[in-house]
Amino acid sequence: MHLTPTSNKLEIKTSLDGSCSVCKTANCLIHNNAEALFNSKLPQSNAVINCKKGQQFIIEGAPVNGLFFIKSGTVKVFRTGINGRQQIVRFAKPCEIVGHRGFGTQEYYSIGAIALQDTKLHYFSKEHLQEALLKNPKFAYDMMLFYANELNRSENKVKSISQMTVRERVIDTLLYIHRKFGDLRGFINLPLSRKEYADYAGTTEEQVIRVFSLLKKERLINTQGKKIGIINVQTLKNEISEHNYFLDS
DNA sequence: CCATTAAATTCAA
DNA sequence: TTGAATTTAATGG
Numbered sequence: 001m002h003l004t005p006t007s008n009k010l011e012i013k014t015s016l017d018g019s020c021s022v023c024k025t026a027n028c029l030i031h032n033n034a035e036a037l038f039n040s041k042l043p044q045s046n047a048v049i050n051c052k053k054g055q056q057f058i059i060e061g062a063p064v065n066g067l068f069f070i071k072s073g074t075v076k077v078f079r080t081g082i083n084g085r086q087q088i089v090r091f092a093k094p095c096e097i098v099g100h101r102g103f104g105t106q107e108y109y110s111i112g113a114i115a116l117q118d119t120k121l122h123y124f125s126k127e128h129l130q131e132a133l134l135k136n137p138k139f140a141y142d143m144m145l146f147y148a149n150e151l152n153r154s155e156n157k158v159k160s161i162s163q164m165t166v167r168e169r170v171i172d173t174l175l176y177i178h179r180k181f182g183d184l185r186g187f188i189n190l191p192l193s194r195k196e197y198a199d200y201a202g203t204t205e206e207q208v209i210r211v212f213s214l215l216k217k218e219r220l221i222n223t224q225g226k227k228i229g230i231i232n233v234q235t236l237k238n239e240i241s242e243h244n245y246f247l248d249s
Numbered sequence: 250c251c252a253t254t255a256a257a258t259t260c261a262a
Numbered sequence: 263t264t265g266a267a268t269t270t271a272a273t274g275g
Contacts, residue, residue, distance in 0.1 A: 194271065206250085209272055225257050225271080 028095035046124045051115040058099055058113035064106060066125040067099035073119025074181070074190060077111050078199065088200040090153070091116075091190070093181065097146060116190070160243060161202045168240045169201040170211040174221070175237065176200075178230050187227040 048071070051057050057068070060080055074093050078086045089111060092098050098113050098121075124132075133140045160172055174188075174197075181190040198208045212228070215221045220236055222229035230236065 193269095204250090205271090206273090213272075223271090 046122065046128055049121040049123055051119045051121055053115055053117050053119075056112060056114045057121065058109050058111065060109060060112040062109050064099070064109055064126070066123055066129065067097055068113075069122040069124070070094045070096050070098060071120040071122050074116045075113050075119060076116055076196065077113045079111050086112075086199050087202065088196065090150075091177065091180065091200070100147070100150075116192075164240065164243055166201070166203050166207050167211050167214075168243065169203060170197065170208055171215075171236050171240055172243075173197055173201040174228065174230060175233070175240075178233070183230070186222070187224070187229045191226045193226065 049057065049068075051073070058077075070092055072094050074091060075098055076088050077090050077092060077098060078088045080086050092113075099109065099111075101110060133143065160169060164172065177190060177192065177197075178188050181188060183189060193205075194208045194212070195205045198205045201208065212221065212223055215236075216223055220230070220232050222231055
């Protein structure tokens with residue numbers, strides 16, 4: 001896929017094409033429900049958006065019009081705290097939804113979202129989604145599962161931030177990224193800065209760097225620049241097992 | 250938290 | 263493809 005190299009604007013083109021080129025995954029919402037989603041007669045209600053690395057496509061406080069499916073790339077979803085520090089709420093990968101908290105009653109986005117890599121998004125308006133949900137129970141059910149899962153994870157995150165030590169939170173974050181984005185040649189398959197680990201774990205960049213150094217000394221992880229390799233997943237899991245490590249998303 | 254140095258990444262020639 | 267410019271990591275105060 002070729003992206004226009006110099007444009008700073010979001011590239012938007014409407015598309016009534018139902019094909020989702022990237023995802024062949026069995027449990028992809030958009031893929032499984034393409035029929036329900038794409039035979040709408042509503043004009044201008046869905047579009048493919050190309051988003052360059054580092055580009056913000058949801059602004060906190062902006063009015064909600066719809067939501068986004070990720071077709072390719074990865075995205076971080078965050079909320080800005082009182083002192084301007086950003087708290088990363090979650091990372092999202094292809095086949096996932098971004099902006100869904102605004103769906104329904106809320107008028108404004110309470111979160112922001114930035115592309116971590118060049119990312120293709122598929123946008124649907126609220127009306128479009130509503131139509132598809134009402135028409136198609138299977139789609140509605142899949143959406144509900146997604147929401148339930150997100151809620152579960154977010155409840156657990158509250159707990160982890162309030163009850164775990166910095167070291168445990170960093171380990172928790174590492175394991176979350178690892179199981180979500182997987183392993184490529186021994187390194188976590190997602191390049192994140194130490195700051196981004198910190199923003200997710202609810203700590204500072206320095207703390208993350210120090211925990212990483214320790215873990216490296218203990219031969220539990222490997223680091224090479226931005227790339228992190230987990231050597232011993234089990235030992236890390238054990239260390240936070242008292243805090244209910246059993247989530248799968 | 251800030252300052253310094255080392256290291257890695259990006260960019261453009 | 264290289265190296266200069268910029269960004270990021272790591273450490274110590």
